[in-house]
Amino acid sequence: MATCGELLVQLLEAYGVELVFGIPGVHTVELYRGLPKTRIRHITPRHEQGAGFMADGYARVTGKPGVCFIITGPGMTNILTAMGQAYGDSIPMLVISSVNPRDQLGMAEGRLHELPNQRNVVAGVSAFSHTLMEPSQLPEVLARAFAIFAGARPRPVHIEIPIDVIAEPVDAAIMKPRNLPAPPAAPAAEIERAAGWLKAAKKPLLILGGGAVKGAAEALALAEHLDAPVIHTVNAKGILPPGHPLRAGENMAYPPIHAAIRSADVVLSVGNEFGETELWPDYKPLVFPDKFIRIDIDPEQLVRGFSAALPILADARSALADLARALGVSKKKIKTATDSPGAKRAAAIRNATEKYWMPTVAVHRPIALAVQKALPDAIFVGDSAEPVYALNQCLEPSRPRSYFNSSTGYGTLGYGMPAGIGAKLAAPDRPVVVLVGDGGLQFTIGELAAGVEAKTGIIILLWNNEGYGEIKNYMIERQIRPIGVDIYTPDFQVIAKGFGCGAVRVESYEQLHRELIAANKRNIPTIVEIRADAAFLRR
Numbered sequence: 001m002a003t004c005g006e007l008l009v010q011l012l013e014a015y016g017v018e019l020v021f022g023i024p025g026v027h028t029v030e031l032y033r034g035l036p037k038t039r040i041r042h043i044t045p046r047h048e049q050g051a052g053f054m055a056d057g058y059a060r061v062t063g064k065p066g067v068c069f070i071i072t073g074p075g076m077t078n079i080l081t082a083m084g085q086a087y088g089d090s091i092p093m094l095v096i097s098s099v100n101p102r103d104q105l106g107m108a109e110g111r112l113h114e115l116p117n118q119r120n121v122v123a124g125v126s127a128f129s130h131t132l133m134e135p136s137q138l139p140e141v142l143a144r145a146f147a148i149f150a151g152a153r154p155r156p157v158h159i160e161i162p163i164d165v166i167a168e169p170v171d172a173a174i175m176k177p178r179n180l181p182a183p184p185a186a187p188a189a190e191i192e193r194a195a196g197w198l199k200a201a202k203k204p205l206l207i208l209g210g211g212a213v214k215g216a217a218e219a220l221a222l223a224e225h226l227d228a229p230v231i232h233t234v235n236a237k238g239i240l241p242p243g244h245p246l247r248a249g250e251n252m253a254y255p256p257i258h259a260a261i262r263s264a265d266v267v268l269s270v271g272n273e274f275g276e277t278e279l280w281p282d283y284k285p286l287v288f289p290d291k292f293i294r295i296d297i298d299p300e301q302l303v304r305g306f307s308a309a310l311p312i313l314a315d316a317r318s319a320l321a322d323l324a325r326a327l328g329v330s331k332k333k334i335k336t337a338t339d340s341p342g343a344k345r346a347a348a349i350r351n352a353t354e355k356y357w358m359p360t361v362a363v364h365r366p367i368a369l370a371v372q373k374a375l376p377d378a379i380f381v382g383d384s385a386e387p388v389y390a391l392n393q394c395l396e397p398s399r400p401r402s403y404f405n406s407s408t409g410y411g412t413l414g415y416g417m418p419a420g421i422g423a424k425l426a427a428p429d430r431p432v433v434v435l436v437g438d439g440g441l442q443f444t445i446g447e448l449a450a451g452v453e454a455k456t457g458i459i460i461l462l463w464n465n466e467g468y469g470e471i472k473n474y475m476i477e478r479q480i481r482p483i484g485v486d487i488y489t490p491d492f493q494v495i496a497k498g499f500g501c502g503a504v505r506v507e508s509y510e511q512l513h514r515e516l517i518a519a520n521k522r523n524i525p526t527i528v529e530i531r532a533d534a535a536f537l538r539r
């Protein structure tokens with residue numbers, strides 16, 4: 001006999017969990033009793049929001065759920081924002097918290113950490129939130145969470161365990177992982193119909209969203225076989241390797257992409273919600289051809305927004321593989337020539353789109369290219385700051401799962417640096433570059449201590465314009481006197497050193513190159529600060 005808490009960590013390990021992000025409290029210590037008997041590594045953030053962002057960054061790089069151990073009450077309200085970001089971008093996350101004992105639930109007696117109804121608070125940012133009332137029900141409830149991660153639209157899941165339940169002894173023999181279902185495949189008739197349309201298409205177009213990343217190789221092979229231009233969202237970046245001739249661009253708000261969608265004869269969209277942040281800043285309805293196919297794992301998503309003639313409910317990877325078989329896509333890699341009809345169409349869309357890029361691209365693109373030159377396989381983890389909006393339009397990461405930020409979906413400031421720590425823990429051998437502003441960094445700056453402690457050599461490329469620049473500009477454009485945006489900016493060089501991090505302010509591209517390479521060799525975070533008024537940016 002062991003306690004429910006001890007067996008829980010063993011079960012998590014059996015499901016492949018390697019890392020847990022958490023801040024222990026008197027209500028969760030029983031979750032920690034069993035940890036030393038597992039190989040699971042515990043990472044301690046400095047705030048529960050940091051735990052959630054780290055888990056999110058880890059999940060986006062690995063495709064596996066990020067797992068958090070959180071105390072009842074304030075711990076849970078602290079992590080809600082991070083769960084909101086993960087919910088908005090369909091990221092798998094498992095949040096296990098304590099809650100007051102069974103006989104106190106709903107009593108509102110003013111107990112320590114007590115919320116009147118914690119589950120209700122969390123329900124809005126999770127696929128489900130469950131209170132474990134019986135320790136023996138743990139394997140079933142945990143299996144439900146992993147079944148969602150394996151076979152449905154990934155979203156955060158919350159399981160709260162009353163503190164008397166965590167400490168109860170259970171029969172270890174029943175604590176076994178369950179066999180998980182494979183994600184759903186598309187009905188054969190629908191694949192056949194879609195393949196028929198695509199085979200006959202003269203001007204096919206693919207639109208790939210974050211959900212397509214699961215089938216990245218299949219999506220690329222299909223695009224090449226069809227010789228179809230590809231539009232991808234921020235979260236689908238990297239499915240096409242950099243410089244691929246079929247890359248047509250990303251921002252669906254831009255007129256050339258509107259026109260390309262309207263003039264295609266078959267459009268196939270995979271794992272994409274056509275969210276507002278993909279159509280920013282000018283949310284005009286897209287016009288689709290009659291033969292509009294959508295593949296998504298979420299049935300509701302298939303009928304939201306733009307209505308498809310052929311909605312296919314399926315896992316992206318299996319549906320793309322089935323389509324490939326139906327179309328006779330060769331297993332051998334095709335090399336798309338730059339003068340194929342699809343490549344020519346893609347180039348025309350791409351070139352026309354570049355004219356609509358934000359003016360700030362001229363500043364931030366050369367910086368990003370310098371990063372990619374110094375650290376070719378870098379993972380870019382962004383906050384919601386000027387460099388991020390600019391690079392969303394143009395940066396081509398080396399591979400999938402290597403470019404994401406919080407400017408999409410929920411749009412949470414403070415995400416970038418802790419999510420970067422999570423990304424680095426997921427891929428310790430790859431450079432991780434955090435794109436963050438001076439405002440966003442201050443939201444979660446305490447996590448620098450967690451980054452040092454966890455020995456993560458992330459590179460924080462700090463864009464310092466001394467304020468909430470984006471919002472200031474927005475106010476000025478609307479003739480509102482800027483208030484609350486010219487914030488006091490601390491000396492990040494001194495702060496970084498206080499945390500035990502590396503820090504440098506760069507004044508030239510040569511110095512940037514050197515410092516990036518040096519920072520990437522450290523096992524502590526380094527702030528590489530670029531001041532928005534630096535002279536080298538204006539050359």
Ligand SMILES: Cc1ncc(C[n+]2csc(CCOP(=O)(O)OP(=O)(O)O)c2C)c(N)n1
Nearest residue numbers: 385386411413437438439440467468469470
């Ligand atoms: C939690 C949260 N609060 C407020 C905002 C609104 N907001 C969006 S961008 C921004 C300014 C961010 O400043 P900074 O990180 O310095 O980036 P900059 O725009 O200056 O490059 C603000 C306040 C937000 N997105 N998230």
Ligand SMILES: [Mg+2]
Nearest residue numbers: 437438467469
């Ligand atoms: Mg700023």
